[in-house]
Amino acid sequence: MTQRLFLGVLLAGLVGSAQAQTTGPLAVEERSLSSGSSSSANAVSNDGVMLLMQQLQMQEEEVAALRGQIEELRQQLKTMQQAERDRFLDLDTRINALAATATSAAAASEATETPDQSKATNSDADRAAYTAAKDKLVSGDTQAAAVAFEKYLTDYPKGQFASYSHFWLGEVYRAMEKPQPGNAMKHFSAVVEKYPDSSKVSSAMYKLAVLEYESGDQTRAKVTLNKLIKQFPGSSEASLAKSMLEQLK
Numbered sequence: 001m002t003q004r005l006f007l008g009v010l011l012a013g014l015v016g017s018a019q020a021q022t023t024g025p026l027a028v029e030e031r032s033l034s035s036g037s038s039s040s041a042n043a044v045s046n047d048g049v050m051l052l053m054q055q056l057q058m059q060e061e062e063v064a065a066l067r068g069q070i071e072e073l074r075q076q077l078k079t080m081q082q083a084e085r086d087r088f089l090d091l092d093t094r095i096n097a098l099a100a101t102a103t104s105a106a107a108a109s110e111a112t113e114t115p116d117q118s119k120a121t122n123s124d125a126d127r128a129a130y131t132a133a134k135d136k137l138v139s140g141d142t143q144a145a146a147v148a149f150e151k152y153l154t155d156y157p158k159g160q161f162a163s164y165s166h167f168w169l170g171e172v173y174r175a176m177e178k179p180q181p182g183n184a185m186k187h188f189s190a191v192v193e194k195y196p197d198s199s200k201v202s203s204a205m206y207k208l209a210v211l212e213y214e215s216g217d218q219t220r221a222k223v224t225l226n227k228l229i230k231q232f233p234g235s236s237e238a239s240l241a242k243s244m245l246e247q248l249k
Contacts, residue, residue: 170208
């Protein structure tokens with residue numbers, strides 16, 4: 001009986017001591033630390049999420065800014081390309097206008113010069129046929145111009161504009177989409193051989209020499225160039241002939 005009582009008291013004391021440890025200040029401190037640790041972890045986690053969101057927002061803003069810059073550069077490039085095209089078209093238009101004016105002026109001046117032959121007819125039909133062919137040349141219709149000049153030479157073989165027609169035929173056959181150098185040489189040669197007093201002889205000789213060189217006959221080209229320099233020493237074609245001869249050495 002006494003032993004049972006003693007064991008009961010001892011057991012009660014141990015239980016009380018355990019309860020004291022569980023519910024005492026140390027246990028409270030441990031729970032507090034545990035709670036504090038959990039709160040700190042949550043706080044760190046929330047701060048990390050906020051930081052990532054801020055970084056993401058900054059990156060989105062940078063991407064948006066870059067897209068804006070790219071679009072601005074694209075517009076600037078488009079504007080520059082358009083301006084460049086406009087300048088090219090303007091320059092091309094001016095060049096074509098000057099070329100057309102020069103050709104027209106040259107052809108027009110020829111129409112008022114002295115006829116090629118002393119026995120040439122001065123009929124209105126002669127002049128009208130040449131003028132019609134010349135107009136086709138000035139307009140840039142080389143095919144129609146070739147037909148018209150050939151017809152003029154057929155209708156007026158001794159016409160007052162025969163040498164000019166031969167010369168322009170030489171130019172036309174060179175300028176065609178599919179050049180005909182053989183026909184061009186034939187007409188430039190006709191100017192040189194048949195109309196030695198024509199104002200187109202020196203120019204025809206130089207163009208003939210160029211065609212001879214392009215055909216592979218360099219020796220013949222040199223002969224024509226030297227002949228040109230000898231006959232027309234003060235002409236602009238003579239200067240060109242000298243430069244060409246230097247290149248052929």
